[in-house]
Amino acid sequence: MTYRDRARGCLLGLAAGDALGAPAENLTPEEIRHRWGRLTEIEGGGTDDTEYAIFAAGLLAEHGHGLTSALVAAAYRERVIPAVTGPMRGAGFSELGTVQALRRGLEPPLTGLVHQHGWSDGLAMRAAPYGVFCPGDPAEAARLVTEDGRVSQSGEGILGGRAVAAAVAAAMAGADPSDAVEAALSAVPADSWTARNIVRARAALGAADPAVALHEAVVVRHYPWTDLAPEAVALALAAYLHGEGDVERSVTFGVSLGRDADTIGAIAGAVAGASQGERGVPERWAARIGPVTGRCLPVVAGRDIRDVADDLATAHATASTRATRPGRAGENPAGSGPPGGTTTESAGTPGSAALPRPAGSAGAAGRPPAGPGGSADAAGGGTAGPDAGDERMEGL
């Protein structure tokens, strides 16, 4: 299997898992069984998971190993915030909280600290591209995703992203599922909620009814929001183990768990897709994955996840031929400080053509300019029906 094949498998798996799980978000396993039996067919489009992953992949393609939190924050300011003129469709608390912090002039890591949803799975859901970019190097994948995460998350929210990026990096190099999950654990402190949940979830798979045991092991009962990174990541990696790395089995089991089902499906699909390559993603699923609408992030409208994977693979190949990249002596799992070593790679590295540019400058996007005062359409509209925020509420 080629590297490029695994890259496509990973991101197609992410998009398919996102789309498959979307209607099951916030439902209980019993409700999902009642409605679908086993949810195996994609009904509609993907959500924020896919669009934010495309955004992250674009940052990686542009900046490579030189990506920093400051560059990510600049990208939010230039390409995300101008389009948020009304509702920020599809955004969880951490995304809008980050936008508010940036609007107030704060810089990372405070942008991820001052809002109160720092542990959301908003980074974990978009972490897979970092693993794709760093095949066989889980530590570097974790370091890079931390740069992104410090803008919008804190604490366990960053750790969830590290775990996913590391698992994907291992799977991209052919690790089997148990080794990929070990790679995830190696990227987070043992004394963390994320690590404890992954270990507990793994152990729960031995139970007679793994779905029930997984809920008992890691699901927080007295809290109404389900986008907790330690929970979603543990459930997704458990699904990947349960499906023995097979995309369809991993993802369908993952979304059957309910909770943040689209993100669980996206993460399970990404790791399994990295293991199995593009052909590992069921054709009938892949056929449903077209260019994204930009409903959540107008700046990525029109991008096809396959092209994003190819661009990321090209960026990786380019970076691999370069002699230097930041050292990792200052590796910091908590993500509270800048990476050590010298950042010799500057912004504007080759591969920048792959970046989703602000609407108006990207021919592929074909969207009108979305600057301040841009049209309601560019902002995702505000009256066209319930957005993902409303959908999240339905399961409460």
Added chain:
Amino acid sequence: MSGDRIAGAVIGLAVGDAAGWPAARHRAALHAPWSRRLHRELDAFAEEHRVTTLPVPFALNQPTAPLAVGPSDDAEWLAWTLLTMGTPRAGAFRALVGRDDIRARVSVATALDNLARGVEPPASGHDNPHHFDDAAAVRAVAYGLRGAAPDEDAQVTNAGDGLLGARAVAAAVAEAVATGSAAKAVSAALAVLPEDTAIGHNARLALAAARAAGDPFGAVPALDAALLDHVYSYGVGAALTVPAALALTEVSGGELGRAVPAAACLAALADSAPALTGALTGACGGYGAIPEGWITPARTLAGCCLPELAGKDLIELLKGLS
């Protein structure tokens, strides 16, 4: 325990607790469950009929006493802490596990679940979606009165900003009880809040906003603009309520009668910022400085969160403590 400033901190917290609008909603927990269901239906009615007449806690065939002005969750959890702080904290909380008649914040409810599944402190407070809330900061008033560190208690239910908030409140209360100085109390709190944390950043931001306004009530819009992001669904984050309390304590010069009403006007934070503000300013000014009319309604607990505390008198409770 005795002393004018000690009693001032405890009654001050109860006054602030009672002054915030959520108190009546907590106290309505003493009504039959269908009563609160009707309240939710009236909310839906207002939405459906587009009427701006919003429901308030009401008593249909129910006793009216719970809806009289009075303390609620924060005063009860402080009283529970005062009564149990002689026992190891994990054990004190473990004694609550399995009870279906208590009400507590998300952080506390999750910590009790964690203890039940064998997750011990500090993980019980850390592996917790509301590790950042101010449940421990409220309980920390009890530790501040004794000049003791709140960490062992705080770590059962909180971590991060939630733990720092507890340290800040304990430090401020201890300093206020010792000196009566609002400025020194706030300085003592700032000394334990690192600038690179959300709570440390927000505390300095809130103080700057309040100083610029120069007056507690005048500072309300500035605090709202500087501190609140209005994104998240709950307003009990220690990184918000503790800074608001510190800022209003300082700008009021430690005057409860000026600081608490302003805290109650920060609607999103009104569940606990007034209580914390009342504790800090009550400690500064002492029991004697609390407006006379507030003492009688504030001193008696309702039992809306911990039923065994129904009717408990806070002044008598303090007299019974060594």
